[in-house]
Amino acid sequence: MSLPNLFWFVFYNFGLFAWGGPVAQIALIKDRLVIQDKWITLARFQRVFSVYQILPGPEAAELCMFFGCLSAGRLGGIVAGIAFMLPGFVLMLLTSYVYSLAGLENKYFNASFRALQPIVAAMILKATHKIADHSVINHSTKKMDTFLIIAALCTAINGALHINIFISLAFYGIFYMFITRRLFIPAAILFILQYVGFALYVVYRGFPSPVSLALGIAPTPTLAHLFILGLVAGSLSFGGAYTAIPFIQVEAVLKGGWLSQSVFIDCIAIGNVLPAPLVIFATFVGFQGGLVDGGLGNVFAGAVVITLGMWFPCFLFTIVGHSLLEKLVRNKLLASFFDGLCGSVIGVIAIIAAQILKNSVEGSPRKEELVGSVNAALGRISHTGSAAVLYLLALGVLYKFTNKYTPLLLLACGAVAGQFIFV
Structure with a gap:
């Protein structure tokens, strides 16, 4: 296909109809391009999909980029990615604008979103269960792996103890690398050391505050901060947007304080409605960040830059090329690190599910x-x-x-x- 034809093909067939979450989006792509049009074999599709399941970013968007690369090279991959995300981005931009006009003072508008907040909390809990179904499975035995369950549970405990999520993700990636190589003694020592280190921190520095979970990369919602926030969140989105949600919540709501918890939950509700991967909720966050400094230009610029940051890792993987990604994913050492990290991610999402449940049920006092x-x-x-x-x-x-x-x-x-x- 020519680039304009490729753009319209992805935009019309997938971008406009990306309803129903990642499962529905992936099924739509598979049915049209693999079953009907036979671009690639079903076996190859499964191998391609397994690679993107491990890497951060929305799998449906990455699959569109992969097929775009098949059609028109790396530039085709970028065009296909833009075509897939564009409808959801435009709709989220418009929705953010309407929300800013009517959502803050209108009691009827607020009443609907007050009811949506506990529903969103239920959706996140269901997503935690769904992601856990494949994130704690040993790929060799096809059975639940006790050590991956430990990684998920302990990461949730670490979150409750206010240990930074980056520490837990990296730690359990390394921990599971030891386990898969049957180095049980070093793994046990490493496991004990994390809590010894935490105990020493509490003795000398006191119990960590909730904001210790944050890196502090977006203390104010400037354009540079919003771009970096989106970039780091996009790089962390293993298992889809549900991993990016806790990171942005900690940075924007807890540490930065420039976004309220109730508005943050509202943006997740809106993201679940639009025809786009859930990571599009970041556009709303950028829009709200732009409102802090005021000015219509700054508001729309904030929405654009955080979206660019969130989607940049997906486009980077496309430019790198699928063959190289497949080699990296098939590397046993890296594969075990990613498995441990994905198991740990369940604990991160579980913590945010509990926090959002609490806030959505309590609500903000009128x-x-x-x-x-x-x-x-x-x-x-x-x-x-x-x-x-x-x-x-x-x-x-x-x-x-x-x-x-x-x-x-x-x-x-x-x-x-x-x-x-x-x-």
């Missing part, structure tokens, strides 16, 4: 609830109870119905329900 009257307190309790019920109902629906459009319908119903519950 002005009238800050007065302190008995009626205000009762209203607060009522709203918290309603949010908890929504969370449980959403969780039940997600586990009962596995159709790709279930999350979309759930969010739509939640938005309507919010008008009756929270107005």
Whole structure:
């Protein structure tokens, strides 16, 4: 295909119809290009997909870039990637603008998003379970690996202890490298040393604060900071956007303080609705960051630069070339490191799922609830109870119905329900 034809082909067939999350997006690409058009064999598709499952970034976008490379070389890969992400990016940009106009003071708008927040928390918990299904499986035995489960559980504990997520990810990557090479004594020593080191830190520096989880790379939402925030988050997105979510939450909400928790949960809800990989939520974060300094140009620039940073690793992998990536992934030492890291990622996502659950059920107090009257307190309790019920109902629906459009319908119903519950 020529580059313009390739752009339109990906844009029209995949970009506009990227609904229903990564499973639906990948199935759409596979059905059209492998089953119907037979660009490559099914066996080769499985090998290609296995590579992108290990690497950071949305697999559907990387698959589009791979097929773009087959059609028109590396430039074709970049064109295909842009065509796939463009519809979701434009829609998120428009949605961010509408949200900034109506979402902060409008009680009806806020009521819908108040109902969506516990539903999003349920979706993240379900995603944690789903990602864990393949992240704790030993590729050789095809059975659950005890050491990968330990990596996930201990990473969650480390998160509760406010140990930086980068330390846990790197540590359990190395830990599992030792395990796969049957170096159990060095692995045990390394495991013990992490908590000895933590105990010494507590003795001499005190218990770490929640902001110790952050690197502090975006203390203010300048364009440079937003680009770096997106770049690091995109490089960390093993298992999809759910790994990038805790990192951006820690940097923007906890450390930077320029984004509120409730607005952050709202952006994840919007990202789940649009036809795009969930990493598109970063566009919303950049837009909100631009609002801090004001100015329409700065707002849109913030949305653009963080999106470029988030997607840059995907495009870099395309430029590097699939054959080299496949060699790296098949390297046994690197493969075991990635396996340990992916197991650790489950713990990172579990921690953010618990935090978002807490914040989504409690919600942010409204002005009238800050007065302190008995009626205000009762209203607060009522709203918290309603949010908890929504969370449980959403969780039940997600586990009962596995159709790709279930999350979309759930969010739509939640938005309507919010008008009756929270107005």
